[in-house]
Amino acid sequence: MHAVPAPLTEKPVVLVCDDDITIRLMMRETLEREVITVIEAADGRQALEMYKQHSPDLVLLDVSMPHFSGYEVCEVIRQSPLGADVPVVMVTSSDDLSSINRAYESGATDFLAKPITWQILGQRVRYMLRASRAFRDLKRNEERLKRNEEHLKQNEERLRVLAYFDNLTGLPNRQMFNEDLQRSIAQAKREGLKAALLFIDLDQFKRFNDTLGHAFGDKLLNRVAEQLKTRLRPGDLLTRGVDRLEDMSLARLGGDEFTICLTQVAQNEDVARVASRVIESISQPMVVDSYEVVVTPSIGIAIYPDDGDEIDSLLKNADTAMYNAKAKGRGRFQFYSGEMNARALQRLRMENELRKAIDNNELRVAYQPKVDVQQRKIIGVEALVRWEHPKQGIVSPAEFIPLAEESGLIVDIDNWVLHKACHQASEWLNMGITCPVAVNVSALNFKKTNLVERIKTALREADLPASLLELEMTESIVMSDIELNTERLTQLKEMGTSISIDDFGTGYSSLSYLRRLPIDQVKIDRSFVNEIDCNNEDMAIVKAIIAMSTTLKMEVIAEGVETTTQTEKLSKAGCHRLQGFLYAKPMPAKFATETLLAGFDALPAAKKLATATSN
C-alpha cells in the first residue's frame, strides 16, 4: 500500500500555462472540481510573471509556447528563491524519450503526455500537491530540528564554560585544573616522566583589595591572568629544557591563587626556569586604573611522583612550599623538597651567571696539541672552552657545558670559541705556523640552520683558510637524523673545513651510513684508550675502529692518551695520531704558541717515547 499524503487544508493554487485556450479551459474545469484555485497564463513570459506574483503550489507547463518554451520557464522557476521545491509538471505533446529527458533536465517533477486523460488529471494533481506539501512540512521540521540542535549545542557550550572556566579571568577553574592534573599524572606515569604543580599566590594581594577596593582587585587579577597567558606560551619559552614542556596548563583556583601544571618534565631545572619566568613576568609594573602597581608572586612547587602521587597530596605540598617561599621573603619559588630546591637554585644561579660570562669576559680558550708520533710532529690543536668564574675560579666544562646545552647558551658559547680559535689560528699563520684548529660543535649548534653562514663569517673575519678549521661533533649528533645531517655535513665539507667525529665508539654508528658521510677523521673515545693497557676487549674495539677507518679512508686519532704503553699499543695497531695529557694538557694561547714553535721533540713525552720505542 502507498502512504497517503496528509489531506490539504487550504485551497491550493495551480498555475496552468498553455497557449491553447481550450486546454486551459478544460484544465480549469477539471481542477476546480477538485477544489483547486486555478490561475492561467497563455505564454512563457506571462507564466513567469504569474509565478512571481502568486507563488502557486503547482505548475502545469506546456512545452511549446511563444516567447519562452516550457523547459526555459521551468529552469527559471527552479532558480528562483522558492522555486526549488515546487512541483512542475511538463505537458508534452509527444511521449518520445528525448522530450521527456529534456523535461527532467530542465528540472520538471513529472510529465503529462497529450492527449490528456482528463478523468485522472484531477486526482493526479491532488496527489502531487499532497506529496509536495508533505515534503515541505518535512523540510520545515528538519530545519526546526537543526535550529534546536544548534541551540542545544550553544547551551551546552555555555554550561561547559560556566563549569570549567573562571568567569573573572576566563582561565580554567578548579574543576578543569583537577581534571588536567589528573591527566598529567596519568601521562607522567605512562611515560615514566615527572609532572610538576606550581602553586602561585600573589603577595599582599589582600592589601590592594582592602585599600583600593574589590573592583580594583578584580582588574589586577585579570591583568595577572593576561600576563601569565601571554608570557607562558610554549613558543615564548625558548630554552631547550622548557621546549620539552609541551603540555602546560594554567588555572585560577579562586582568589589570588593560580596554578600551572606541567607534564613531560625531564628535570627539575626546567620547572625552576618556568617558575622564575612566572615571577619575572608577574613582577613587571602594571598600570591598573591609572595606578602603577607592582605585585610579586610566591610559588610553591610539588613534583609527581617525588612529592605525592595524587592531586590532594601534590596540592597540599605545593601549598606548603608556597608558604615557605613567602616566609623566605616573597617574590620567589620554593620546591617542596629542600634538597631539590637547593640543587635547582644552584643550577639556575649558575645558568644566569653563565649567561653573563661572555659579556663579562670570563670565558677563555685553551688549546690542546695533537701529535703524530710516527712523523714526530704536532699536527694541530683542539680549542676547549674554559670559564674563569669570578668567585669559584675555573669551572670545569663537564659542569657548565651540559647546563649551557640545556639552556641553549651553548650556541653563543660555541660561536664565541669559533671566532677566538679562528683568530688564533690566523695569528699563528701570520707567524709562519700552519696549525689546524679544531672546535667542538654541539648538537644544538649543529641543528641551527645558519651554522654554515656563521662559520663562513668567522673564517672571513679572521682571514683564515677553511682548510685550517676542523669541526668536531659527536657520533650521536651525526647519526641522529642521517638524511638532514648528510646534507649539512656536505655543505660544511664543500666550504673546505674538515670534519671529525668525536667520542667515536660510544654511539651506534652504522657502517653503511658512515660510508655515505663526508667525514675526514674519527676520534677514538677516551674510555677505550684508558683501558687498553689491561682490557683486551677495549683493545679489540680500538683495532676494529682503526681497521674500519682505514677501509673507509678516514684518518683516525686517539684521545686521552696518558701513558707510553697506550702510545705503543695504539701505534702498533696503526693509530699514530694521538691527543692526551701524556703529550700536552690544554693550555692558554700564549703557551700553545711556545709549544708550537718548539715543536714535537721539545715535548717532555717525546724524549720518553724515543727511549721507550728504542727499547
Ligand SMILES: Nc1nc2c(ncn2[C@@H]2O[C@@H]3COP(=O)(O)O[C@H]4[C@@H](O)[C@H](n5cnc6c(=O)[nH]c(N)nc65)O[C@@H]4COP(=O)(O)O[C@H]3[C@H]2O)c(=O)[nH]1
Ligand atoms: N683524563 C684525561 N682527559 C683528557 C686527556 N686529554 C684530553 N682530555 C680532556 O678531554 C676532553 C676532550 O674534549 P672533548 O672530548 O671534546 O670533550 C669536551 C667537549 O665535549 C666539551 N667542550 C669543551 N669545550 C667546548 C666548546 O667550546 N664547545 C662545546 N660544544 N663543547 C666543549 O667539554 C668536554 C670536556 O672538555 P675538557 O674538560 O676540556 O676535556 C677535554 C680535555 O681536557 C687525557 O689524557 N686524560
